Amino acid sequence: MPMEMGLCGGALLLVLQLSWALVGGQVRYSVPEEAKVGTVVGRLAQDLGLEAGEPETRRLRLVSQGRRESVEVSGASGALVVSSRLDREELCGKSAPCSLRLEVLVERPLRVFHVELEVTDINDNAPVFPAARKNLSIAELTTLPGSRFPLEGASDADVGANAQLSYSLIPSEHFAVDLQKSNGRNIVPDLVLMKALDREMMPIHHLVLSATDGGHPPLTGTMELVISVLDANDNAPQFNQSVYKVQLPENAAEGTLVTRVNATDADEGINSEMTYTVTNFLPLRLNIFLLNPETGEIRLRGALDFEEIRSYEIQIEATDQGTPPLSGHCKVVVEVLDVNDNAPEVWVTSLSVPVPEDAKMGTVVALLSVSDRDSGANGRVRCTVWPSEPFDLVSTFSGSYSLVLREALDRERVSEYEVEVRAEDGGASPLRASRALRVPVSDVNDNAPAFSQAVYTVLVRENNAAGAELARLWARDPDEGGNGRVSYSVAESGGGSSVSGGGWRPASSYVSVDAESGRVWALQPLDYEELQVLQFEVRAVDAGEPALCGNATVQLFVLDENDNAPVLLPPAGGGPGSGGAGSEASGSGSVELWAWASWGSPAGQVVAKIRAVDADSGYNAWLRYELWEPRGKGPFRVGLYSGEVSTARALEEADGPRQRLVIVVRDHGEPARSATATLSVSLVEGTEAALAAASSGLSGARLRPAAAAEGSVSASATTTNVWLVVAICVVSSLFLLAVVLYGAARWSPRSAVLSGPGPTTLVCASEVGSWSYSQRQSRSLCVTDGVGKSDLMVFSPNFPPQLGAVLLSHFEHLNCTFYLNWSLCLEGCPNAGVSSDFCNKSETCEGGECGSGLEYGLDS
Incomplete structure (x- = not known):
């Protein structure tokens, strides 16, 4: 009853002291929680400016928000009254302040007002602990004064001063309560030990913890504390040795017993039961030793290595089973002994x-x-x-x-x-x-490039294409890198060749050498008639510092091609015997000749001699003479190799006053080249023939144009021909001597490499068999005394002795034999550079008696 009177008085006081303000249609009221039903919160109609009677006529009412409202509007007076119980803790919990927003609706005209109702707190909730009783266990002796034991604090549903708590403990000489802030806001109590406990004097302590709030009147909550004093394990285990020292060889086997530690405890029961553990291991190699926790035995579990670790220290702890447990310590020192188990x-x-x-x-x-x-x-x-x-x-x-x-x-x-x-x-x-x-x-550059050969012999056919590869040289330098990288060049003073006409041309005008590959290239086509032998030096220089070089001599032999047709020579004088000759020519065309013969001349009488030369050499310069017209059996014939035109039988008047002979001069090249001579033989009396011959010898020959092949022919006297041959032999001999002297002076250090002129081979030819003279070959044409119509040829080839081996490398299966005895036969020359038609060709002597001949053979 006094509580209700207080509440009513407070409500009336709040209503009387209500301050309200109408700002934008909003009214504020305040009402305490737990106000009685029917308590007037405020005069709403009057505060909204409504006249008496308008709240009912204009239907003043609250708009429901979907929840049960604790206040309502009185229809007659328009006052806001409490309609049900107001519980601030239910409405707002611990939130402060606790405000309710209400909407008031007035119709005719329609208006909406907002009313804010604040529910104020009253101290209607006492502090409450989480549990009515709490048990604690604290060990005697070991728990020191000042030890703190956190307790769960009480809670109060009120707010503000009504929720501010204070704690108190029933007075005790052993304990006190101390307040601590939790999370910076809540106050929690700690139980503080003020004096050491002794279980034998008081095994259990009963305390009451009270929590009081700050309301008026204050409310209080309590919790019972039951503190049990535990028996203390006041005897620690003791080892019989503080340090155990052990020595082990580093090759000790796994499982070897190292030592056994032993500790005792003066306590009884569980406080005397203990276990052994390793607390520290130096160095940290826990897998080396194994400790039995029950017996204290230490055994070797891994391999020892003296060179890695020479000693170990093991800290061992013996802990009893007491509460709290106590422990004792000892140290085991293991010294590792060295054995020879490490190789250097x-x-x-x-x-x-x-x-x-x-x-x-x-x-x-x-x-x-x-x-x-x-x-x-x-x-x-x-x-x-x-x-x-x-x-x-x-x-x-x-x-x-x-x-x-x-x-x-x-x-x-x-x-x-x-x-x-x-x-x-x-x-x-x-x-x-x-x-x-x-x-x-x-590598250092200590080796000069060296060619595989000191002298390279190269055979090249004339008329080669410019840029053709002639040879490939290779110099070996055993150094490496740049020291062994060789570049090639023609030596500036590396030789050359004298050409026809007496000039001198350096080798670099004929050939060049590729600097990298050593290939020898032809700069221009070579002409055998101009150049037969080209000798030059190739220099190989490495890229070292300083550069070293090596030289090799290249002897380039130009092989003849049949690129020159026979050339007919003008007659040297009158015909022999009773005959005479004359000629007319048209430059490089056919040659027309005249000769005189007397009737009655016997068979074999020489009427004229056709003279021709070929700038080529060898078979290409070996000439043969053929009577082309008249065909059949005529009064004249031509020596196959001598070119002498003689009577085939005695001349008769029936043969007519003139005979016209067409003579073809061919070489033995492939293909053969030829020249044509037309010989007109006038048949006269013997005295007229002598006068014609004398007249021809005094006045010389007359030349007349003709339209046949290249060359010139004539008939000449045997005596003049012999002197001409002798002069040519002398000139050729002087030339050969000059070449030999020059070669000896220039290449004397390499006399073992370069060969001089080879042995002279004499070939004797009769009137029907001879080698024709070529002015550009290193040969001499000689005439022996006492033989009126025979030529003697001297062959002096300027080839080194190893030419046979070179020819063997260029011509496969070279096996040729040359026979010159009124005829020439070449047998067994496959792949020898000449056609098989020529190889199989055999010429025989015609008529007359051949003189003795020498056989010249080259047999590989």
């Missing part, structure tokens, strides 16, 4: 490679460090090097060696050395080790 180690600390091949003796190639992880005699090491040359091992100081050079190096002989340094320790059973070193030798 060889390390390369510095390696200066590659080593130049010109390095001086004593040059340090490598620095080595030798060690053995064992100790004493097991760690003393001796070192050697294998092979013992060209390096040596020098000890600088303990455990260090230098690998030095003691012999000269040659990279071209040995480009890399595999050196092995061997080490052996001084143990009872010595252990060995080795270290392999790869020592490459770097």
Whole structure:
């Protein structure tokens, strides 16, 4: 009843002191929670400016928000009254302030007003603990004064001063309560031990913890504390030794018993039961030893290594089963004994490679460090090097060696050395080790390029194409890199050749050498008639510093091609015997000749002689004469190789006053080239023939144009022909002598390489068989005394003795034999550079008696 009177008085006081304001249609009221139903909160109609009676007529009412409202509008008076119980904790919880927003609706005209109702708190909730009783256990003796034990604080549903709590504990000499802030806002109590407990004097303590709020009147909540005093484990285990020392060889087997530790406890029961644990291990290798927690035995679990760890320290703790548990400590020191189980180690600390091949003796190639992880005699090491040359091992100081050079190096002989340094320790059973070193030798330019041949003999056919490859030279330089990279060139003063006409041309105008490949190229077509032998030097230079060079001589022999047709020579004088001759020519065309013969001349009488030369050589210059017209049996015939026109039978008047002969001169080349001579033979009386011959000899020959092939022919006297041949032989001999002297002076150091003129081979030819003279060949045409119509040819080939081998390399299966005895036969010459038609051709002598001949043969 007094509570209700107080509430009513408070409500009336709040209503009387209500301050309201109409700002934008909003009214504020305040009402305490737990106000009685029907309590007037405020005069709403009057505060909204409504006249008496308007609240009902204009239907003043609250708009429902979907929840049960605790206030309502009185229809008659328009007052806002409490319609049901207001509980601030239910409406707003711990939120402060607690405000309710209401909407008031007035119709006719329609208006909406907002009313804010604040529900104020009253102290209607006492503090509440989470549990009515809490049990604690605190050990005697071991729990020191000042120890704190956190407790769960009480909670109060009110807010503000009504929720501010204070704690108190029933007075006790052993405990006190202390307040601590939790989360910076809540106050929680701590139980503080003020005096050590003794279970034997008081095993259990009963305390009451009270919480009081700050309301008027204050409300209080309580919680019972039951504190049990535990018995203390006041005796720790004790080891019989504080330090255990053990020695083990490093090769001890796994599972070996190291030692056994033992500790005792004066307590009884569970406080005397203990377990052993490892608390510290130096160094940290816990997997080496295994401790039995019950017996205290320590056994070896891993491998020991003296070179890695020489001693171990194990801290062992014995802990009893008491509450709280107590422990005792001891230390086990394990000393590892060395055995010779490590081979020596060889390390390369510095390696200066590659080593130049010109390095001086004593040059340090490598620095080595030798060690053995064992100790004493097991760690003393001796070192050697294998092979013992060209390096040596020098000890600088303990455990260090230098690998030095003691012999000269040659990279071209040995480009890399595999050196092995061997080490052996001084143990009872010595252990060995080795270290392999790869020592490459770097190159220096100490080798000049060297050709495989000092002299290269090259055979080239004339009329070759410009730019054709003539040969390929290769010089070997055993050096490497730039020192072995060879470039080729024709030596500036590397020779040349004299050409027809007496001039001199350097070899570089004929050939060039590719700088990289050594290929010899032709700069222009070669002409055998201009140049037969070209000798020059090719220089090979490497790219080293300084550069070294080597030379090789190239002898280029130009092989003749049948590129010149026979050329007919003008007659040298009157015809022999009773005949005479004359001629007319038209430059390089056919030649027309005249001769006189007397009737009654016997068979074999020489009427004229056709003279021709061919600028080619060999078979290409070997000429043959054929009577082309008249065909059949005429009064005249022509010597096949001599060119002499003679009577085939005695001349008769029936043969007519004139005979016209067409003579073709052919060489033996492939294809054959020819020239044509027309000989007109006038048949006269014997005296007229003599006068015609004399007249022809005095006035010379007359020439007349003709339209046939190249060349010129004539008939001449035998005496004049002989002198002409003698003059040519002399000139050729002088030329050969000059060439030999020049070659001896220029290439005398290489006399063993270059060959001089070969042995002279004489070929005797009769009137029906001869080699024709060529003015551009190194041959001499001689005439023997006493033989009126025979030529003697001297062959002096300027080829080295090894030409046969060169020909063998260029012409496969060279097996040729030349026979010159009134005829020429070439047999067995497959692939010899001439056609098979020519090889199989055989000429025989016609008429007359052939003189003795010499056989010339070249048989591979």
